[in-house]
Amino acid sequence: MSSFGISSSLEDYLEAIAELVELNGHAHTKDIAERLKIKMPSVTNALQSLASRGLIVYQSHSPVTLTASGALRAAIIRNRHVAMRVFFSEILKLDPEEADDAACKIEHVIGEKVMSRLVFLAEAITSRQDCESLRSFLDEIMPQLHSDEDDELIPLSELDEGQRAIVGLVSDSLKGKKKFAELGLVRGTLLQMEGRAPFGDLLRIKVLCCSLSLRAKDASQIWVKPTKDLV
Amino acid sequence: MQPFRIALAGNPNSGKTTIYNALTGTRQHVGNYAGVTVERKTGRLLIDGLDIEVVDLPGIYSLSSSSIEGKVAAMELHESKIDLILNVLDAGNLQRNLYLTTQLGELGIPMLMVFNMADDAKKRGFVFDIAKLQRFFGAPIVETIGHTEQGIDELTATIAKMLRGELAIKRLPFRYNKAVDEAIESLTERIDALEGKDETKFPPRYLAIKLLENDSQVMELPFLTPLLPEVSEVNQRLNALTGLESDILMADCRYGLIAGACREAVAVKKNNRREISDSIDKVVTSRLLGVPIFLVIMFLVFAFTFNCGAPLCDLIEQAIGSLADAIDSLWSDDSLPFLKSLVINGIIGGVGGVLMFLPNLLLLFTAIAFLEGTGYMNRAAFVMDGFMHRFGLHGKSFIPMLLGFGCTVPAVMATRTIESQKDRLTTIMVLPLISCGARLPIYTLFIPALFKQPWRPVVLWSLYIIGIVISLIAARVLKSTLFKGDDEVFVMELPPYRMPTLKGILFDLGERTMVYLQKAGTIILAASIILFIVNSLPVKPGCSRAELAKVKETQGAEAYAKLRLEAAQYTIGGRIGFLLAKPMSLAGFQDKDGNPDWKGSSALIGAFAAKELFVSQLAILNSVDDYEDNGITQLKDKLARQYTPLSGFCIMLYCLIAMPCIGTVAVVKRETNSWTFALAQLAGLTFLAWLSATLVFQIGSLF
Numbered sequence A: 001m002s003s004f005g006i007s008s009s010l011e012d013y014l015e016a017i018a019e020l021v022e023l024n025g026h027a028h029t030k031d032i033a034e035r036l037k038i039k040m041p042s043v044t045n046a047l048q049s050l051a052s053r054g055l056i057v058y059q060s061h062s063p064v065t066l067t068a069s070g071a072l073r074a075a076i077i078r079n080r081h082v083a084m085r086v087f088f089s090e091i092l093k094l095d096p097e098e099a100d101d102a103a104c105k106i107e108h109v110i111g112e113k114v115m116s117r118l119v120f121l122a123e124a125i126t127s128r129q130d131c132e133s134l135r136s137f138l139d140e141i142m143p144q145l146h147s148d149e150d151d152e153l154i155p156l157s158e159l160d161e162g163q164r165a166i167v168g169l170v171s172d173s174l175k176g177k178k179k180f181a182e183l184g185l186v187r188g189t190l191l192q193m194e195g196r197a198p199f200g201d202l203l204r205i206k207v208l209c210c211s212l213s214l215r216a217k218d219a220s221q222i223w224v225k226p227t228k229d230l231v
Numbered sequence B: 001m002q003p004f005r006i007a008l009a010g011n012p013n014s015g016k017t018t019i020y021n022a023l024t025g026t027r028q029h030v031g032n033y034a035g036v037t038v039e040r041k042t043g044r045l046l047i048d049g050l051d052i053e054v055v056d057l058p059g060i061y062s063l064s065s066s067s068i069e070g071k072v073a074a075m076e077l078h079e080s081k082i083d084l085i086l087n088v089l090d091a092g093n094l095q096r097n098l099y100l101t102t103q104l105g106e107l108g109i110p111m112l113m114v115f116n117m118a119d120d121a122k123k124r125g126f127v128f129d130i131a132k133l134q135r136f137f138g139a140p141i142v143e144t145i146g147h148t149e150q151g152i153d154e155l156t157a158t159i160a161k162m163l164r165g166e167l168a169i170k171r172l173p174f175r176y177n178k179a180v181d182e183a184i185e186s187l188t189e190r191i192d193a194l195e196g197k198d199e200t201k202f203p204p205r206y207l208a209i210k211l212l213e214n215d216s217q218v219m220e221l222p223f224l225t226p227l228l229p230e231v232s233e234v235n236q237r238l239n240a241l242t243g244l245e246s247d248i249l250m251a252d253c254r255y256g257l258i259a260g261a262c263r264e265a266v267a268v269k270k271n272n273r274r275e276i277s278d279s280i281d282k283v284v285t286s287r288l289l290g291v292p293i294f295l296v297i298m299f300l301v302f303a304f305t306f307n308c309g310a311p312l313c314d315l316i317e318q319a320i321g322s323l324a325d326a327i328d329s330l331w332s333d334d335s336l337p338f339l340k341s342l343v344i345n346g347i348i349g350g351v352g353g354v355l356m357f358l359p360n361l362l363l364l365f366t367a368i369a370f371l372e373g374t375g376y377m378n379r380a381a382f383v384m385d386g387f388m389h390r391f392g393l394h395g396k397s398f399i400p401m402l403l404g405f406g407c408t409v410p411a412v413m414a415t416r417t418i419e420s421q422k423d424r425l426t427t428i429m430v431l432p433l434i435s436c437g438a439r440l441p442i443y444t445l446f447i448p449a450l451f452k453q454p455w456r457p458v459v460l461w462s463l464y465i466i467g468i469v470i471s472l473i474a475a476r477v478l479k480s481t482l483f484k485g486d487d488e489v490f491v492m493e494l495p496p497y498r499m500p501t502l503k504g505i506l507f508d509l510g511e512r513t514m515v516y517l518q519k520a521g522t523i524i525l526a527a528s529i530i531l532f533i534v535n536s537l538p539v540k541p542g543c544s545r546a547e548l549a550k551v552k553e554t555q556g557a558e559a560y561a562k563l564r565l566e567a568a569q570y571t572i573g574g575r576i577g578f579l580l581a582k583p584m585s586l587a588g589f590q591d592k593d594g595n596p597d598w599k600g601s602s603a604l605i606g607a608f609a610a611k612e613l614f615v616s617q618l619a620i621l622n623s624v625d626d627y628e629d630n631g632i633t634q635l636k637d638k639l640a641r642q643y644t645p646l647s648g649f650c651i652m653l654y655c656l657i658a659m660p661c662i663g664t665v666a667v668v669k670r671e672t673n674s675w676t677f678a679l680a681q682l683a684g685l686t687f688l689a690w691l692s693a694t695l696v697f698q699i700g701s702l703f
Helices: A008-024 A029-036 A040-052 A068-091 A096-106 A112-127 A129-144 A148-152 A177-182 B016-024 B068-079 B091-107 B118-123 B130-137 B152-163 B178-193 B204-212 B222-242 B246-265 B276-284 B290-330 B337-355 B358-374 B376-389 B395-404 B408-417 B421-433 B437-450 B455-480 B502-536 B545-555 B557-570 B572-586 B598-609 B613-621 B631-642 B645-657 B662-672 B675-701
Strands: A163-170 A190-196 A202-207 A210-215 A222-230 B004-010 B028-032 B039-047 B050-056 B084-090 B111-116 B126-128 B141-143 B266-268 B491-494
Touching: A008 A029, A008 A040, A008 A068, A029 A040, A068 A096, A068 A112, A112 A129, A163 A177, A177 B246, A190 B276, A202 B376, B004 B016, B004 B068, B004 B091, B004 B152, B016 B039, B016 B050, B016 B084, B016 B111, B016 B152, B016 B502, B039 B152, B050 B152, B068 B091, B084 B091, B084 B152, B091 B111, B091 B118, B091 B126, B091 B130, B091 B204, B091 B246, B111 B118, B111 B130, B111 B152, B118 B126, B130 B141, B130 B246, B141 B152, B178 B204, B178 B222, B178 B246, B204 B222, B204 B246, B222 B246, B246 B266, B276 B290, B276 B376, B290 B337, B290 B358, B290 B376, B337 B502, B358 B376, B358 B395, B358 B437, B358 B502, B376 B395, B376 B491, B395 B408, B395 B421, B408 B421, B408 B502, B408 B662, B421 B455, B421 B662, B421 B675, B437 B455, B437 B613, B437 B631, B437 B645, B455 B645, B455 B675, B502 B572, B502 B598, B502 B613, B502 B662, B545 B557, B557 B572, B557 B613, B572 B598, B572 B613, B572 B675, B598 B613, B598 B645, B613 B631, B645 B675, B662 B675
Parallel strands: B004 B050, B004 B084, B084 B111, B111 B141
Antiparallel strands: A163 A190, A163 A222, A190 A202, A202 A210, A210 B491, B028 B039, B039 B050, B126 B266
């Protein structure tokens, strides 16, 4: 439940109606259904619910319009969406599309209080003078965190013999990960698969000029990014 | 003046031991750290008037308290006065080796870096900017080639200069990254302000870093307790910022730092020559040929041990025999006859019996030291792991088991290379099941006496195999009950192949031999004396030596033998034998007519002292004088008359499985730090032996 006293799906309806009204001057039930990818009967139900709250004017066979209070609420909802999108794109440095997507998801689940404070934080960070160094720090750090490259990672145990790869991520649940880290298996280390032991369970890799053997079970928790060249 | 103390620290396989041997020569002492099974090696070094004690720390990849060796090394570096750290690095594998250097550099102790195996690094195409590296790590660098001792003179000269304070390079704190550095600095300041920081010699900055690493050893320091909430807060912040948990954050930072340093100061001349070591490994550890090659190498080791050992064993046997004869002729029977008999039969017979296997053992140890020196042993562990893992052991359990064919005592000590405590205990528990060299005399006595050709080698072979099979099954059972689960991850380095140096092998051999001789010199000596007493006291009235000799002269050999047997029954050993005879007869300790055999049971007391004493004990009880001509042949005849082949097999089977010798019990107690394990093993194996021998005998008797 959001602080508006209406469910998050009703908020979506209100938002969609506001956008359609802005575009066409009015909103047809059919357009609303198309926009939200929802079947007509459900739309009708939702519209009746909104109308009973006095947020829209809804009569069958005529386009939907917003009441004054409905227009206000829709504006607030859209405002929040924009604010969240700004937060994701300006502070967390996400791409516009990702930011929009994340804003859609988050705007319904946090309350007005948290939202307003987040919006204030975003404004402070982006505009205040004493946040200058913070801004440049965020510019530098944010894009490095969980970059999209993570998608191409494969478990170390699945490398082919002779294949080289760079360590991308070591799973937190890997037992003894400190020991592996101390032997050089940290982010960015280049390694090469050298082969597997007879009977299978152990594999050996070359890390920093030396050969290490480890269990396939442990290796499957070390995620690597294969390099293109096969040596 | 108090001598200077320097500590040698370095990765395993960095050639640290070679440098240590080159520096200290034979002025070495091997001990143990209290409470843990890590060797503590110290040696003396004299450089123009400077008296220096060299502490050889265990080979470690890092100073963290996640391994026993790391803990011990950290303890040694902090809690004793160390004037200089000698950090030995494999110059051909600098990045990994420098990891430890970044930790050592934070201890606030002067450091000297030794770039060992410099020739190897050169061959691989590395070119070092030594001046830059010296500045970066704040330590002078000396290049050495350990196995040819090149650079050792320069090393000793530099050590002397540093100890005299004539050479020092200013060390700046390492800079990791902004966020981490700030965290380190703020914690350092907080520690600096704490009361009680003088309780430890750690510099505050080092403590700060260790706190960030969540190092248990440092976090337990009482005066740091007030800081812990703050540390966890800082860690959470860093975790959020970097996406790395605190325990690997510092590792990440250190490798980052090293990568930066190497980019600037190490050039790699493009060298496309495939490394010989890698090409060898392509074959030796391949899925197809790995196991066959391993089996061939093992066959060669045993062939070498037994073929070259046999003539040497004969020599020693003769030498011991002539020593006994010499004493016999010099020491008149009239003075202290009991003591004379104790010396000749008890001590020389007992200890001599053990020394007879020394050549075999030495050769086995030599072969293993050689293989270890080349780096093959780790490959063998790699190749065999898949097989051993099925039985709950792992690749590294394999080396102790191999040594177990020589002697269980050094084998138990060799389990120290197994990091996982549970795997190590499992291995120790099953090690006595591997037929050690001392059981061979029992086999070589019984098999020719009771079995005809061509069955003899088959029986011998089957005993060895039975031992191995039972040990694997026992390991599997222990690993799935008492020692369930893994408590340590398995990572093993496969160092490049190297030609071992003669000096290295000799040092290794010397150490192992000393341990064995210590066993012979102490436990077996004591056991021999006790056994002799058990077997000769109390003296039956009318059966003293003089009286026996008289009977032999006047009434002939048969009466003498009868009387001597009666005397033997009267002794403590004889009485114990009678007590044991009943239950043991179920397990095959009975003569052809089915009478319980008290002699065999009594000889088991000897087997407890040392397996091979079973033979001399049987000889005494059967009235055969060990060192008389044809003593063993006579004994074989008697045994052939006494036992059926089935009995003989069961007796051998029992001796194979039962009661590890007292030396093993002692070493297991020391290595596990627990009497419970040592005694449980003793009881468990004895029961298992009785059970298996009984089963075999009872089922065998049906046919």
